[in-house]
Amino acid sequence: MLELSRLRALHAVAMHGSISAAAIALGYTPSAVSQQIAKLERETRTTLLERQGRGVVLTDAAQQLAATAQQLLALVEQAETALEERRGQPTGRLVIGAFASAARGLMPSALAELARSHPTLDARLVELDPHLTPDLVARGVIDMAITHDWDISPLPAPDGVERAVIGDDPSDVLVPAGHPLAGHAVLHRSELADQRWICQPPGSVCHDWLVRTLRASGHEPDLAYQVAEYQTQIALVAAGLGIALVPRLGRSAVPEGVCAIPLEPAPVRRLYALWRPGAARRPAITETVRVLRDHWPLRH
Template identity: 75%
Template sequence: MLDLGRLRALHAVSVHGSVGAAAAALGYTPSAVSQQIAKLERETRTTLLERQGRGVRLTDEAQQLAATAQQLLSLVEEAEVRLEEQRGMPSGRLAVACFASAARGLMPLALADLARRHPALDARLQELDPHLSVDLVSRGAIDLAVAHDWDIAPMPAPPGVEQALIGDDLCDVLVPAGHPLAAEESVRRADLADERWIIQPPGTVCHDWLMRTLRAAGHEPLIAHQAEENHTQVALVAAGLGIALVPRLGRGPLTPQVAAVRLEPVPRRRLCALWRAGAARRPAITETVRTLQRLWPQVAAQG
């Protein structure tokens, strides 16, 4: 009989694309995942992983086995949901993924609150961009994702995935303190046509929103610098190297070298929690979502 833990390791490699990423998602070491795969190869008398450059690829037999593993893991999840539902209390491991500023500004408060009230719940956080985390939820690799989208760059939930609104995060234009716009109470998009921008790299939700917004206003943005972290963008603004559109969540206090100016209309990004429809009855999911919604006004007020 095939070992479920070894099948879980193979499935994780198929979802995350590498042994190292699978190990991080499962909470194991890469060596432990490799050992699980090696034992599964001996059990099945089949080569499952092949070297490809510095990484590995799944053989055709491994891909078929990983698809079967996903079906088995879905059945196990359903059984776990029923047991937890009968107990009526959040318990067990909950894999949560969220984007960087929420991991900094929202999740520490929420996870500490959950740990204090529900000691049987083992919630584990992984920082991921929304494009990745939502896909991992739909594929069963993550239990719950906290993601965001923007008004003109919505990110609909995939089939089989449900979502709930947590709240709206407001954004400001950050400019150097000596910038001509620093003394303005508010600016409009047309006022920003000739500015040098500091933005996130292509492929991120924030980057896509800013590019679409400025182009819709008839301006091709001048990209001076790209930085993934909001704190890095703020530091570049403080050095006088450009301006940036930065959400308030997780931003922290600004230094005297940076001024926040309201952009009209005010940009908003919507924070949502997403989970698989099959796990909707799980108390760990429902209680975590309720906790995020309950704490959001406090977090937004601090921002």
């Protein structure tokens, strides 16, 4: 008889594209995932993974088995949801995917409350790109996701996913203390032209917002430093190298020599929790959404 844990490992490799990524999603080591696949190959007497360069690819037989595994895992989720709903208490495993600043600024206190209040709930966190998580939720790779959108780029609602608003995260302009803008109580978008910018790389919503906003005012932005991590951007601002637009969530206190100035109208990203409709009755889902909202740190 095929073991569900081994089918789950194969399904994760199929969904994530590699053993290492599957291990992160499952909370295992890569060697543990490899061992599960090897056992499944022996049980089925079938080659499931083939080496290709530094990675692996699924054989045709593995693709077929992974599709069956997805159906079985969906049935297991339905059964677990029904049992959890009957008990009326959050229980079982709940894998949550969150982007970096949400993982840092929101999840620690929320996860601590869930662990303290619901010891039978095994809530787990995986840091993921917010653009990937809606599809991962829809396909059943993770149970819930924390993602976001901006005013210029609303989050599309993919088929098979429900969502709830967690909170709004405004952004400030960070400038060196000696900068000509440092004395302003509020900045307006017309004042942002002709500045040397520190921003995220192309493809990020923050980068796109900055480019669109400055071009709309007739100015081509000078994007001198393009780095993904906000903490690195803040360090570059502190060094006097430029100014940056940084969301408040997950942002540590600005260091000495840096000023955070509100922008009017304020660019805001909105955070959502996503889950599959089939899991909506799970007390684990409803309780986690409640706790995330209660622990939202940016109250006005």
